[in-house]
Amino acid sequence: MQTPLTEELGIRYPIIQAGMVWTSGWKLAVASARAGALGLIGAGSMKPDLLREHLRKAKATEVSATIGVNIPLIRGDVNELIRVILEEGIKIIFTSAGDPKVHAQKFKDAGCFLVHVVANVKHALKAEAAGCDAVVAEGFEAGGHNGVDEITTLCLIPQVVDAVKIPVIAAGGIADGRQMLAAFALGAQAVQIGTRFAATIESSSHSNYKQAIVDADDNSTVLTLKKIAPVRLKKNIFALGAMNAAAHGATKEEEIELLGKKREMRGIFEGDLENGELEMGQSSGLVKEILSAEDVVKRLLSEYQQAKEKIDTLRIEN
Numbered sequence: 001m002q003t004p005l006t007e008e009l010g011i012r013y014p015i016i017q018a019g020m021v022w023t024s025g026w027k028l029a030v031a032s033a034r035a036g037a038l039g040l041i042g043a044g045s046m047k048p049d050l051l052r053e054h055l056r057k058a059k060a061t062e063v064s065a066t067i068g069v070n071i072p073l074i075r076g077d078v079n080e081l082i083r084v085i086l087e088e089g090i091k092i093i094f095t096s097a098g099d100p101k102v103h104a105q106k107f108k109d110a111g112c113f114l115v116h117v118v119a120n121v122k123h124a125l126k127a128e129a130a131g132c133d134a135v136v137a138e139g140f141e142a143g144g145h146n147g148v149d150e151i152t153t154l155c156l157i158p159q160v161v162d163a164v165k166i167p168v169i170a171a172g173g174i175a176d177g178r179q180m181l182a183a184f185a186l187g188a189q190a191v192q193i194g195t196r197f198a199a200t201i202e203s204s205s206h207s208n209y210k211q212a213i214v215d216a217d218d219n220s221t222v223l224t225l226k227k228i229a230p231v232r233l234k235k236n237i238f239a240l241g242a243m244n245a246a247a248h249g250a251t252k253e254e255e256i257e258l259l260g261k262k263r264e265m266r267g268i269f270e271g272d273l274e275n276g277e278l279e280m281g282q283s284s285g286l287v288k289e290i291l292s293a294e295d296v297v298k299r300l301l302s303e304y305q306q307a308k309e310k311i312d313t314l315r316i317e318n
């Protein structure tokens with residue numbers, strides 16, 4: 001299952017465990033890397049000192065080379081976080097939520113492999129022009145923050161693949177091996193998976209939140225808070241309230257007030273199932289058990305093989 005991208009990243013399988021706030025600390029990243037995937041530590045919910053602690057714990061393991069960091073560029077203290085990442089010598093960087101051009105040179109000068117998350121072709125081209133080594137193209141099925149264009153993974157991936165020369169990683173809605181196969185058919189060289197890994201044993205999220213993923217159906221999530229920054233959440237009192245406010249013409253300021261502070265932490269980390277933000281994607285309907293990261297990777301690989309064999313044996317009977 002090697003692709004040019006897996007060779008560059010030094011990973012056994014073309015699977016990237018996504019960087020996720022309140023979810024992917026060093027424990028999940030190390031477990032994913034041990035299973036042969038790329039493990040990403042999510043810096044988005046960490047203060048610089050805590051990030052350094054997580055990076056050092058990951059660096060002390062035998063899989064440190066296949067662990068990277070996801071950093072949302074929108075963070076007010078982004079320069080401080082970048083300083084910590086570079087001081088700790090991390091070489092695989094995934095940026096999101098911002099303009100990669102502003103910081104790209106710092107990472108390139110430090111010899112990092114730089115990947116930016118995009119949700120449309122225009123931003124993919126910009127990331128390539130900024131010097132990124134690959135892009136994650138993320139469809140709006142994805143859990144958490146989304147682009148404003150609402151393009152599905154099935155339509156986004158081939159259009160980004162046609163537009164750029166750098167490798168494309170598919171994300172958004174991928175939770176099993178059948179979908180991995182589909183992503184490769186569309187031209188992706190790897191998949192980035194969030195929701196499926198958020199519900200693993202090693203994820204630092206609250207057990208209530210993990211169970212909420214397992215309990216979800218196909219229509220359990222909603223994209224809301226579109227005036228601030230669209231985010232896909234499980235429907236609960238908070239998310240439905242936000243939808244209701246939008247339907248009644250809530251302004252950006254009203255959405256900001258409704259959101260308040262620390263809503264992600266409350267939902268994902270503290271397990272408040274009704275008043276917290278439960279970031280998860282449409283693929284939550286496919287997640288039926290809380291497994292270890294290793295078992296998730298093993299299942300993805302066996303489901304991928306089964307799906308491939310099934311396609312090969314398809315016959316059209318006339």
Ligand SMILES: Cc1cc2nc3c(=O)[nH]c(=O)nc-3n(C[C@H](O)[C@H](O)[C@H](O)COP(=O)(O)O)c2cc1C
Pocket residue numbers: 018019020021023042043044045070071072095096097117138141142143144145171172173174175192193194195196198268279280281282283
């Ligand atoms: C709980 C949660 C937190 C997330 N936090 C971040 C984040 O901090 N930075 C980021 O770039 N993406 C974040 N994402 C998006 C993931 O990195 C990933 O691209 C997305 O989950 C892929 O879609 P999927 O959930 O359908 O697998 C988050 C997703 C979830 C579910």
